[in-house]
Amino acid sequence: MDEKRRRFEALAMPHLDAAYNLARWLTRGGAEADDIVQEAMLRAFRSFDGFRGEAVRPWLLAIVRNCHRSALEQKKRHAAAPLDDQNDDAVASGDPTPEASAIERGDSRTLDKAIAALPEEFREVVILRELEEMSYRDIAAATGTPIGTVMSRLARGRALLKAELTGGSHGM
Missing domain, CATH: 1.10.10.10 (Winged helix-like DNA-binding domain superfamily/Winged helix DNA-binding domain)
Structure with a gap:
């Protein structure tokens, strides 16, 4: 577990700012961007053992993008609830x-x-x-x-x- 954490910190954490920037633009800012980045980093860490590529940044930003899409879908489900x-x-x-x-x-x-x-x-x-x-x-x-x-x-x-x-x- 410590080796996984060290690898994750060395390879993925340098791209945290890029992940936040993307989330901020996708959500148009606010606490929602923080939530998406937090969820994306958690998902990335959980699946880091399976990461075999060399391009961590696109992989991480794809996770951010997917978390944003998941959040949008969740909002839609809750909104549909009777409650150059x-x-x-x-x-x-x-x-x-x-x-x-x-x-x-x-x-x-x-x-x-x-x-x-x-x-x-x-x-x-x-x-x-x-x-x-x-x-x-x-x-x-x-x-x-x-x-x-x-x-x-x-x-x-x-x-x-x-x-x-x-x-x-x-x-x-």
Whole structure:
């Protein structure tokens, strides 16, 4: 047990901030993010003996994501109880992205609100790529989606984020 704990602390605990950041964005902050991270870390520790991969971060973030989904399902059950391509061109040309421009202006509240306004499937990949700086492959592993889907969601998420930050219409 002590060896398992030491391995877990050495390999998984360095990614606690990333786990919390993802949970915070998925839940839009608050105590719910704390609960999800706590549950995810407990699940990760319990199943750590079976972990055989090298990429702990995507594995842990997938657990955070699954805990969030479980929490949403649980909320639904209780509620039912009677009781962008243009942005990619900007990145390639070296022009700052809308999110980078907002950060440079010190407008983090506006950026936070814009990210929070994204639909979850887009918000998730934008957070993992832009804030957690994960590779497409790691995002695909963490979300359990094909890499092409990750890329299309990221492009759409960036376009929605750009529209939100520039005050344009994003068609949703």
